[in-house]
Amino acid sequence: MASTRTDQKQNVTISLSRQVLKKARILAARRETSISGLLAQEIEALVGEQEAYERAEKQAMTLLQNGFHLGGLAPAERDELHER
Secondary structure, eight states: OOOOGGGOOOOOOOOOOHHHHHHHHHHHHHTTSOHHHHHHHHHHHHHHHHHHHHHHHHHHHHHHHHOOOOOOOOOOOHHHHTOO
């Protein structure tokens, strides 16, 4: 499969305290990945969650704008209600 521009990876540099870096190495080793792999997985999950939230929000707003048919009939006219 040919690689498209969106499939290409790009390096990112971050700064972490030594204490956090040490714990991150341990966590990554427990998950059998690298710190880079660990960060990539977490960032991809965050982005995916955000995209899912935005899709759900858009769908909910569409439903609200269209309204819901809850059954029943058209409301009676005022005169019909007050006939004697």
